[in-house]
Structure formats: C-alpha cells, structure tokens
Amino acid sequence: MGKALRPSGWLVLLYLLPGLAIYSFVVLVPILSAFRYSFFSWTGRPKKSYIGLDNYAEILRDEVFWHAFWNNVIMTAYGLIGQVGLAFVFALFLMSKAVRWKGFHRTISFFPSTMAPIIIAFLWTLIYNYNYGLFNEFLRIVGLERWVQSWLDLSGPIVLLVSIPLSWQNIGFYTLLMLAGLAAINKEVLEVAELDGATGFRKAWYVMIPLAKPTLIVSSLLCIANNMRGFEHIYAMTGGGPGNASSVMALYAYETSFLRFRYGYGSALAIMIMALTLLIILIGTALLQRRRGAEGVEH
Amino acid sequence: MGKRSAVLGLSTAAALLLSACSNETAPTNEAASGEGEAGGGGKISITLMHRYQASNIGKSPEDTAVLDGVERFKKDFPDVEIVEEQLQNEDYAIKAQALAAADDMPDVFIVPGSWMTNFVDNEIVLQLNEELDKRPEWRDGYRAGTLDAGTREGKVFGIPIAAGPTHLIYYNADLFADIGYDQFPATWDEVMDAGRKLADKGVNLFSYGDKSKGYAMSSWISALTDRHTGPEWTASILSGGGAAFTDPGFVNAISIMSDLSKAGYLNKDMNSVDGDTMVSYYFEGRSAAFVSGIWSAMNVVNNAPEAVREATKVAVFPGVEDGKGDPLASSGGAGVYYSVHAGIAPGPKLDAIMTLLEYMTGSQSAKLMAEVGGFPAYDPGEFDTTKLHPVARAAYEASAAADATKIFDLWFDASIVEVINTEIQGVMSGSKTPAQLAEAAQQAYETFLAKP
Numbered sequence: 001m002g003k004a005l006r007p008s009g010w011l012v013l014l015y016l017l018p019g020l021a022i023y024s025f026v027v028l029v030p031i032l033s034a035f036r037y038s039f040f041s042w043t044g045r046p047k048k049s050y051i052g053l054d055n056y057a058e059i060l061r062d063e064v065f066w067h068a069f070w071n072n073v074i075m076t077a078y079g080l081i082g083q084v085g086l087a088f089v090f091a092l093f094l095m096s097k098a099v100r101w102k103g104f105h106r107t108i109s110f111f112p113s114t115m116a117p118i119i120i121a122f123l124w125t126l127i128y129n130y131n132y133g134l135f136n137e138f139l140r141i142v143g144l145e146r147w148v149q150s151w152l153d154l155s156g157p158i159v160l161l162v163s164i165p166l167s168w169q170n171i172g173f174y175t176l177l178m179l180a181g182l183a184a185i186n187k188e189v190l191e192v193a194e195l196d197g198a199t200g201f202r203k204a205w206y207v208m209i210p211l212a213k214p215t216l217i218v219s220s221l222l223c224i225a226n227n228m229r230g231f232e233h234i235y236a237m238t239g240g241g242p243g244n245a246s247s248v249m250a251l252y253a254y255e256t257s258f259l260r261f262r263y264g265y266g267s268a269l270a271i272m273i274m275a276l277t278l279l280i281i282l283i284g285t286a287l288l289q290r291r292r293g294a295e296g297v298e299h
Numbered sequence: 300m301g302k303r304s305a306v307l308g309l310s311t312a313a314a315l316l317l318s319a320c321s322n323e324t325a326p327t328n329e330a331a332s333g334e335g336e337a338g339g340g341g342k343i344s345i346t347l348m349h350r351y352q353a354s355n356i357g358k359s360p361e362d363t364a365v366l367d368g369v370e371r372f373k374k375d376f377p378d379v380e381i382v383e384e385q386l387q388n389e390d391y392a393i394k395a396q397a398l399a400a401a402d403d404m405p406d407v408f409i410v411p412g413s414w415m416t417n418f419v420d421n422e423i424v425l426q427l428n429e430e431l432d433k434r435p436e437w438r439d440g441y442r443a444g445t446l447d448a449g450t451r452e453g454k455v456f457g458i459p460i461a462a463g464p465t466h467l468i469y470y471n472a473d474l475f476a477d478i479g480y481d482q483f484p485a486t487w488d489e490v491m492d493a494g495r496k497l498a499d500k501g502v503n504l505f506s507y508g509d510k511s512k513g514y515a516m517s518s519w520i521s522a523l524t525d526r527h528t529g530p531e532w533t534a535s536i537l538s539g540g541g542a543a544f545t546d547p548g549f550v551n552a553i554s555i556m557s558d559l560s561k562a563g564y565l566n567k568d569m570n571s572v573d574g575d576t577m578v579s580y581y582f583e584g585r586s587a588a589f590v591s592g593i594w595s596a597m598n599v600v601n602n603a604p605e606a607v608r609e610a611t612k613v614a615v616f617p618g619v620e621d622g623k624g625d626p627l628a629s630s631g632g633a634g635v636y637y638s639v640h641a642g643i644a645p646g647p648k649l650d651a652i653m654t655l656l657e658y659m660t661g662s663q664s665a666k667l668m669a670e671v672g673g674f675p676a677y678d679p680g681e682f683d684t685t686k687l688h689p690v691a692r693a694a695y696e697a698s699a700a701a702d703a704t705k706i707f708d709l710w711f712d713a714s715i716v717e718v719i720n721t722e723i724q725g726v727m728s729g730s731k732t733p734a735q736l737a738e739a740a741q742q743a744y745e746t747f748l749a750k751p
Contacts, residue, residue, distance in 0.1 A: 043417050044417075045400060045417060045421030045423065125571070129568070130566070150566075150567040150569075150571060152571035153571050155725065238510075238570075239511070241721070241728075243724045243726075244721055245725070245730065255717060258396065261417060261713050261714070
C-alpha cells in the first residue's frame with residue numbers, strides 16, 4: 001500500500017475500537033468480573049461477602065471437581081485419538097488414489113460438524129437408547145443379546161461413550177484441516193518418495209507426518225482446547241450422570257453457579273478451568289515444540 | 300479522506316454504543332415510570348413475570364387457572380396496565396436468577412420454595428402480612444400449610460398457587476390383579492413380592508426416569524424418608540437441631556430405592572430417560588406402576604391408551620416397620636409462590652397487586668383449577684367434579700386425604716438438594732451405596748450450616 005494511502009497509527013486504533021469494545025465487553029469484562037467474584041461468598045444476589053482465597057482452597061479439596069478434571073483429561077486423550085488421529089487417517093485415504101467420490105466423502109464426513117451439539121447429543125441418546133436404540137438393535141441382530149445395555153446408565157465406560165459422539169461430530173472438521181495441510185505438501189516430494197519405493201504406511205509415517213506436523217500440532221491444540229471446555233454434549237446426553245460419573249469441569253461450574261446458587265465458588269471454578277486449560281495447552285505446546293526442535297537437529 | 304473515514308468510524312462506534320445503551324435502559328425507564336404510579340395520568344402499571352404460558356391453557360390446570368385470573372383482572376380493572384412476561388420453566392429460572400442478581404426484578408414474580416430463603420435474606424421480596432390482614436377472607440382460604448414454604452419467621456413472603464402432592468403411585472390395577480393383588484401392596488415385603496412376580500412376566504414394577512435429576516428427590520425421597528423418620532427429623536434438619544443425613548431413617552429410605560433397583564424391578568435406563576419416557580413406559584405396559592406428582596393425573600387421563608387409563612388407580616407408598624411417619628401422607632405443599640418486589644411501597648399500586656394476586660390464586664381461580672384436574676393451594680370448597688375423570692378424582696382425593704409432608708427440594712438449601720440429586724443417580728446405578736450418599740449429603744449440609 002502506498003504511503004499516502006496508509007492510515008496513521010491512531011486511525012488504525014480508532015478503526016479497531018468498535019471491535020475491541022465489543023470484544024472486551026463480551027470476553028474480557030466477564031473474565032475479569034469472574035475473577036473478582038471468585039473471592040466472594042455470593043449466592044447471586046445483591047449481598048456478597050469477601051472471603052479471600054477460601055473458594056480456591058475449597059477447590060483443592062473438592063473431589064468432584066478433580067474427578068471432572070480427570071474426565072476432561074480422558075476425553076482429551078480420546079479426542080486426540082478419535083478426532084485428530086482418525087481424521088489424519090481419513091485425510092490420507094482421501095488423498096490416496098484408491099478412493100473414489102472424494103468430494104462426496106469429504107462432504108458427508110464434514111456434515112456432522114455443521115449440526116448443533118444438542119442435535120448430535122439427542123441423536124446419540126437415541127442411538128444408545130435401551131429399548132429402541134440402533135446400537136442395541138444391532139447387537140440383537142448379530143446375536144449378542146447379552147451385551148445389550150442401557151449404555152448411558154453405565155458408570156464405568158461412560159466417558160468413552162460420550163466421547164464417541166464428540167469424535168463423530170468433529171472428525172470432518174479435522175479431516176478438512178488435515179487435507180489442507182497435506183495438500184500443501186510438495187507433490188514432487190511425494191513422487192520422489194514413491195519412486196524410492198515408499199508406499200502406503202511408510203510414505204505416511206516417514207514423509208507425510210513429518211511434513212504435515214504444523215497442521216497436526218494446530219489440530220491437536222484445537223482438540224485439547226475443545227475437549228477441556230466440553231459441555232454441551234455431556235449436558236444434553238447425561239447431565240454429568242449417572243451421579244457425577246461423566247461430569248466435566250464446565251458442567252460442574254455451571255451446576256455450582258446456576259443450580260446450587262454458589263456464584264462465588266462457581267466463578268472460582270471457572271477461573272480454575274481457564275488456568276488448567278492454559279497450563280495443559282502450554283505443556284502440550286512445549287512438548288510438541290521440543291520434539292520438533294530435536295528432530296530439526298537430527299535432520 | 301483520512302478525516303472523513305475517522306468521522307465515519309467514530310460515528311459508527313458511537314451509534315453502536317448508543318444503540319446498545321438505549322436497549323439497556325429502555326425497560327428500566329418504563330419500570331421507573333410504572334413505579335411512579337400517578338406519573339402518567341393515574342394509570343397504574345404492574346410488571347408481571349411468571350412461568351405460565353397461554354399455550355398451556357387447557358393442558359395444564361395451573362396455567363389455565365392462573366391465566367384465567369389475569370384475564371378476569373384485566374376485564375375488571377381496565378385502568379391497570381399489566382406488562383406480562385410468560386416464560387418456560389427453565390428460561391424463567393435463568394432469567395429470574397439474572398434479574399435477581401442485578402436487583403432488577405419485576406413487580407410480581409414467581410419464586411420456587413427453594414429460592415425463598417435466599418430471596419428473603421437478600422431483601423428482594425416484600426413482606427405481605429399487613430396487606431393480607433386487610434383481606435382476611437382471602438388469607439384464610441389457603442389450605443393449612445400451603446403458605447409455610449413462603450413464610451419465614453411468621454412473615455409471609457409468597458402467595459401459593461398449587462399445592463399438589465409430589466408423591467403418588469399410579470398403578471395398573473389389571474396387572475396387579477394378574478399377580479394376585481387386588482390393590483397396591485400394603486407392605487414393602489409385598490411390594491418386593493409383587494416386583495418379583497411382575498419381573499417373571501417381563502414387566503417392571505415401577506418405571507422410573509431421573510435424567511433431569513430432581514425426580515427422585517421430589518417424588519420418592521421426600522415421602523419415603525418421612526415414612527421412616529416422621530416430620531420431626533425434617534424439622535430438626537431445617538432448624539439445624541442435630542438431625543443428620545447419616546441417621547438410619549434417611550439411609551433406610553434410600554436403601555429401599557436402591558433395593559428396588561438392585562433387584563431389577565425398575566427399568567434399566569432409569570437415569571437416562573426423563574419423566575415423559577417414564578410415563579410412556581407405563582402406557583406401553585412395560586411397567587405396572589410409576590411414582591409421580593398429581594400433575595401426572597391429567598397426563599394419564601389425556602394420553603394413556605384406553606385400557607391403561609381405565610385400569611389406573613392411585614395409591615401412596617406403604618408404611619415401614621417402626622416408621623414414625625404417617626403411612627397415608629404424601630410429600631406436598633405449595634411448590635412455587637408469587638412474590639412482590641421489595642421496592643413496592645404501600646399505596647394504590649400495592650393494592651392493585653394484591654387484587655391481582657387474589658384473582659390469579661384465590662377462590663375463583665382455585666375452583667377452575669380443581670375442575671380441570673389441578674390441586675389448588677386455595678381450598679376451592681365444593682366444585683363441579685362431573686368433568687373429572689376417575690383417575691384425576693382419585694388423585695385429588697388422595698391428595699386431600701392426609702397432611703402433606705415437606706417436599707425436600709423446596710425446603711432444603713439448593714446446595715444440599717443438588718448433592719442428593721446427583722448422588723442418588725450413583726446409588727440407583729449401583730456405583731454408590733446409600734451410606735455414601737448420606738455421607739455426601741451430610742457434608743454439604745455441614746458446609747451449608749458453617750457458612751453465614
């Protein structure tokens with residue numbers, strides 16, 4: 001842009017002001033006020049009393065919260081495998097020459113991502129339904145009647161069961177990301193690799209994964225962030241039940257504030273969620289970056 | 300060029316901010332002018348926010364009766380403007396919470412019993428004793444105990460609407476006759492025996508649906524606990540008088556539920572289906588009975604297949620051995636109240652509000668509610684029962700037969716209620732024991748007692 005046309009610094013700021021104002025109003029201000037409320041015992045009414053760090057001390061002792069945190073961590077692990085991992089495999093298939101109707105597959109696999117989480121949750125509640133569910137019907141047809149279960153009432157594998165719909169919904173999104181990442185790989189590199197005899201699995205492992213690493217990292221971080229703040233699917237499918245078995249941090253914070261009317265403690269939980277999520281993302285980034293650094297030296 | 304775009308940017312930003320502001324302030328201005336009563340030529344304006352909806356008229360007795368009261372009031376007092384907002388249950392809870400936090404409640408609003416302590420402590424609701432004393436005939440028309448959950452230390456803060464019991468057993472007499480019971484089993488041993496015999500036929504004794512968390516508490520735990528402990532225990536818990544959730548009575552009550560679940564007499568998906576599915580299992584003949592409040596009576600009348608509807612009878616839980624409670628009692632009492640904003644001063648506006656409350660919940664409204672199958676808090680006296688289906692009449696009579704015991708979810712603090720609501724799912728699914736639930740409830744109770 002020519003110098004004459006370039007707006008001055010303060011003008012740029014001015015242009016940004018409306019967006020910035022809205023952003024701070026809907027994001028920054030609530031976070032800051034949540035931070036302030038987290039030092040109060042507050043039932044959501046005009047009266048509140050300052051209690052210092054008591055809320056945070058209670059969080060440290062709160063087994064339900066840490067159970068919910070652990071569920072988030074497990075969900076994230078399932079997510080990395082079921083969303084990012086599978087999406088990468090899908091993307092490789094869609095890149096390979098063996099697959100026909102690529103556009104069709106791409107569209108269909110992306111379709112669930114366009115639906116609201118509540119709809120997905122409702123769909124899967126029906127699939128898991130004890131009497132009419134597809135899942136149990138399938139088991140009956142293949143003769144595994146003794147496996148027929150009221151799936152969402154099982155406390156044991158409940159986190160896995162609620163993670164499946166999440167993967168089902170998000171796979172398409174990550175597949176698209178991967179496809180974009182893979183498409184950016186220089187075709188000549190791949191051709192050379194093929195000439196050298198690297199096909200199928202070897203080509204993927206030794207050539208494509210290292211070259212698509214930036215995309216993989218971004219996808220993983222997105223996946224971590226999404227799963228750490230997961231809420232809607234669980235809320236609609238199990239409400240955190242049975243008991244607290246499938247509760248996640250965001251759901252617990254919601255219940256604490258809006259059902260138990262402990263807004264102060266709920267705010268402290270929200271701040272804690274943010275801190276923990278940031279921490280996990282920082283650790284994740286550090287690990288991935290270091291690996292990349294180390295490999296960089298190797299090459 | 301630069302200047303022009305700067306001006307444009309500024310004015311856009313200003314417009315955005317201004318429109319945001321005007322949106323925010325508009326309702327407040329309106330409310331303010333309303334509170335200023337005579338401000339606009341003597342016209343009184345009352346803001347009313349509740350969870351009764353015109354779309355439910357004819358389906359729900361409460362909505363029908365209350366909204367009929369509003370209409371009658373509008374007709375009789377054309378000078379009084381009513382700014383009404385009808386919300387769905389969940390929406391109402393969210394909106395009311397937000398408005399209460401901002402101290403911006405309308406003039407008249409609904410307060411569930413479980414919120415009352417909180418609203419009273421925070422001085423959001425107006426004490427109505429003097430106003431009620433001016434209208435003794437209306438005041439004394441409410442059934443005994445229905446004002447209680449809206450009363451704190453003798454001061455009335457809420458006017459009750461309906462008082463239906465939350466615990467009734469709707470059972471299919473034909474299915475019970477098939478296994479040799481000509482009425483609902485009279486002891487818990489017989490209940491378990493019936494459960495076994497029904498299970499042999501592939502039918503669940505009860506269908507049960509607690510996905511929304513809260514069903515167990517309002518329809519089962521409140522009544523069952525009272526069978527064991529009697530009302531003294533509840534009173535002691537409420538006053539902090541030494542009773543504990545770990546007391547045997549409460550634990551035994553939970554154990555009965557856990558035994559039913561463990562024996563397999565309930566539907567397997569009890570924690571993942573809601574109340575509607577629970578009732579439809581009963582309609583489909585998958586279960587021989589279900590436990591619910593009086594609100595399900597009209598559901599049976601309107602929606603059950605004819606054979607099921609004709610076979611449906613109403614009972615309550617049997618008593619327990621050495622139980623201290625009344626074996627006829629059901630948990631009940633008024634659940635939700637109309638309250639008035641604390642900022643309203645005595646005067647013509649408050650008079651108008653009290654009259655509106657009488658129209659919505661008093662004698663005429665109560666008669667209408669009873670006639671369409673509800674159980675009003677105001678005693679309707681004699682009313683036309685000819686239009687009532689036998690199931691609805693049986694539910695009404697069972698409701699009127701015994702004193703209501705306290706519904707825990709309305710009386711206990713929300714923090715304790717939530718813990719029990721959550722833990723009971725664990726107990727019913729077999730991952731927690733009744734003792735563990737009691738332990739967790741007690742912990743929440745002690746946290747609650749310790750906080751100012």
